[in-house]
Amino acid sequence: MKKSVLLGALTVAGLAAGAAAAGTLDDVKARGKLNCGVTVGLVGFAAPDANGNWEGFDVGICRAVAAAVLGDPQAVEFVPTTGKTRFTALASGEIDMLARNTTWTFSRDVDLKFTFVGVNYYDGQGFMVPAELGVSSAKELDEATVCIQTGTTTELNLADFFRANNIKYDPVPIETNAEAQQQYLAGACDVYTTDASGLAATRATFERPGDHVLLPEIISKEPLGPLVRHGDNQWGDVVRWSLNALISAEELGVTSANVAEMSAGTDNPEVNRLLGSEGNLGEMLGLSADWAKNAIMAGGNYGELFDNNIGENTSIGLARGLNAQWTEGGLLYSPPFR
Amino acid sequence: MTTLTDPPKASFRLSMLIYDTRYRSMTIQIVALIGFLILIGWLISNTAQNLADLGKQPSFGFLFEPAGYDINQRLLDYNSQHTHLRAAFIGLLNTLLVAVLGCITATILGVIIGVLRLSKNWLISKLMTVYVETFRNVPVLLWIVFIMAIMIETMPAPRAFRGEDPAATMKVFDSVALTNRGVYIPEPLFSNSLGNVHLFGASSFRFDVSLDLVAFLVVLFAGLYASFKIKQRADRMQESTGVRPTTWYLRLGVVLIPVAILFAVLGFHLGYPALKGFNFKGGIYMRNSLIALWLALSLYTAAFIAEIVRAGILAISHGQTEAASALGLRPNRTMNLVVLPQALRVIIPPLISNYLNLTKNSSLAIAVGYMDLTGTLMGITLNQTGRELETVLLGMGIYLAISLTISFVMNWYNKRVKLVER
């Protein structure tokens, strides 16, 4: 008899959770919450604090999208995902978008049927070694023990790199960054390899960061970006242009401090279109006119997000590098708002 | 006189399916079967539709594509150009390796601890109780990460062995290196090696068999068989004459001398590990992930086995021990000859289920990066190909096959040693 309660409860739960088949945008609006997949924990990119509030660079993207769609940056459910569960969570509709330093690759885009809406961080796989080893190039790492964080493209890049250079290595696959760091610091591996941003973030938390060097080789391209399911173009557009709004805002000098003032109207027509005082871009997306303003208010423009979470003034201390605006020699280049 | 009345005509009514006990059980079974088939059909149709929506075709073709990743611990040759199937096979062997090692050590430890827990020595029995309770009441996953962390943090890194005045040195006449990457021990080498035999051609399950090992095993077992025959002869002589000939040197010689001759012919020597470059080279390398997993599974399961052994010993009625004492047997011979053989029958069934648990728990290897079946097939392969359905189902099928095999073999053994009761 109680078995039927289970089935009954499941049915109710199933109905309550709603159908994922309808437009994601409508779903999110109806739910009043954005379900955003993030990592289980990576310093600077996403981690819960003591009160359970998620913080970090990827988290900032989620909050910006929530603010654009729902007007409230706090209206986000963060769903921690592992390398294994993230794609299923997205494909099954459990999350609306995934902002979990996920590399944009051909097979993920085409074969796994996801749409990468852009790149929020240009990264590449690098190596970190203790300075005392005296290694200056990754090609000197013959027979070294290499700690890898699994569940990413890292293993494949590494296998390719060592095979191409015809040197041997001993891979130690590790699930989480925290454990990889522990093994590396104790000398259980000679080298730690993952995305260069992750390496820098990890090194920043060491007791003596100066004792460790990042090798010059960057062995892969890792464009990390938010992604959504294939086939829901409206929702894809919302996430894509929320990201672009943050990038454009930095280019146009719109910050969280002056966005309220600028949204009243400025001399720059592109700023006006972005912030909704001119044109009807928000309406085209199916959002309110002040969507971009809300997104920028949530955590600031791209540059502010970067500086507050992973930039040089934080303990992580990443330089902008490739992630500077195209006007400053970086790769960030948002299509125009018109 | 009795009047014979015909039994009522067996006219079949539909309600008989429910009320007639002859048909009722059939009805219930058919309803259950139909319900089950409907459930399966429902699941399959859902799956098919969902996969179609996602644009995926269930297919095992990916197993034959290059895996693209490397595996650190491999019992057979493997590189990143081999197929996913080969990678899964390597992982399966690693699972079996740690399961077998774990079962052996867990049994040894468990028996010792279980017996010591009954020791009259207060300190020892309390200490063993503390051990059993600590290990039983903390999740095994926690033990695995804990022991891994202990190994990593307390053992010296290979670089500590370097330099004029190294912080760490090799143990046992410079032949064993304990590092936080694992343990290096000397390996047996043969200068006149017989070579290998390659089996299974180019398939994903191909492997080489060392003829040296085969020769060693053949000689060893032949020696053991001869030794067993000598023992039987001694037993017979003891039974007929009452005098037991001294045969231990003969029995030992029959085993050891042929093996020694074989080793001499093959040019046996030990290969010692030595620090070269980043790592130790040579010798047998047991990784820290293997050791941590092996140790954690053994220690955890040993706590359960100890309880089983203790319960088994306590289940033997006190009269047996007293009878043995009355026969003049000393306590340890009482234990070996009277109590343990009887306790074994009580012990074996729960022991089997603990072996099964250990094998299943070895899937937690994923927590320390030991590349077992969960780490390869259901880990990196799943991540890289995105074939959740195929990999998880295949993995479950393999685990199921292992479990069923173990319980089949063990049940067969159990039937053989079982007391034949009236």
Place this chain on the structure above:
Amino acid sequence: MSDISYVRTEMLAEQDPPATSVGAIGWMRANLFSGAFNSILTIVSLGLIYVVLSKILPWAFSPTWDATSLRECREIIAAAGGGGEHGGACWGVIRDRWVQLLFGFYPSELYWRPILAFVLLGVALAPVLFADHVPAKMMRFSMLYPFVMPWLLWGGSIWVPVGALLGFVIGYAVYSVVTNTMSGLLGIITGVIAAVVWWMFLTGGFSSILSGIAPLELDFVDSRSFGGMMLSLTIGVVAIGFSLPIGIVLALGRQSDLLIVKALCVGFIEFIRGVPLITLLFVASTLLNIFMPPGTNFDIIMRVIIMATLFASAYMAEVIRGGLAALPTGQYEGADSLGLNYWQAQRLVIMPQALKISIPGIVSTFIGLFKDTTLVSVIGLLDPLGLSNAIRADAAWNGIVWELYGFIALMFFVFCFGMSRYSMYLERKLQTGHK
């Protein structure tokens, strides 16, 4: 009388036993140093205890309770004279995060709800676990508890659990009416159908109407906010609760003479017991949504609970089967001779006894499942172990290892040890009853 011998005529005062066989020394001789082998064992173990304690104690007594980051801990330890990487524990992380390790992300102003739920769990279990000391009337509360607990934990309108409860009432009412007028089997069938119809189609309307009239509700808490120890407990308790009835059905099925039913039950039990829990959790995290009708989507914790329930029910079935097998055949025959039919015999004679002897087994199944809930960290749920990774991803605590593991281990130990002690107490009690 010749005085050839000396005969003592008065009693000597009783002598104390030699100092070596009484008191502390005597006890030590008897229990620690009886023979060379035992003496060696004692000395070796004393040495072992000393080595372990001398490593752990100085580390554990470390004045770092108020530190707010690992860096600060290191400064405090360095100031106190401890050096090196492992000079002392950094307890600040526990002070900072212990609430999170217990409750996860559950809203802090609502902590009373899970606390109350688990206290009430104790109350509900009391009549089962301590049958001698608690009035049997308390069983009524135990019957209600499965409806109270989800409401307290997840919140929402009170009319949803009331509606679910009404399903049972309706089912039972229909069953008794039909049984009295027609037959028993038909009664069961119609009763189940009535209850299912109620749950499927009418509960929703019922609860929304009543919520409109009398909006008695608690704040809804999403199951994603569950975490830490509370998540482990919730998964464990709910899965065991649901697995009990399923396990009974499976055990009966496995014992039955009906070939197909038996084969299905054996197949299910052996399949679940033959695969590691982690693979079932992979199914929960990656496949369960694929198996459900398109569009169904319930959250990961619900899916984990489903798989944990299936997992536990296979083990539960074996425990109950053991209980059934331990029952003397006379009980079955006695029930038959009273003219009870199968279900009556099960309900009135067999199950009450079989379940009673199965309680220790059920408790140890629960302990096993509770410990196994740590595996959910592998699929990204934030149980204590998963949270420890998330905490280590906080820049302030990056690099902490032992303190978190130690704290989590201690929490699990306290729970499991308590339960296993209870189970042993019960086993002793039951044993004396049967011998």
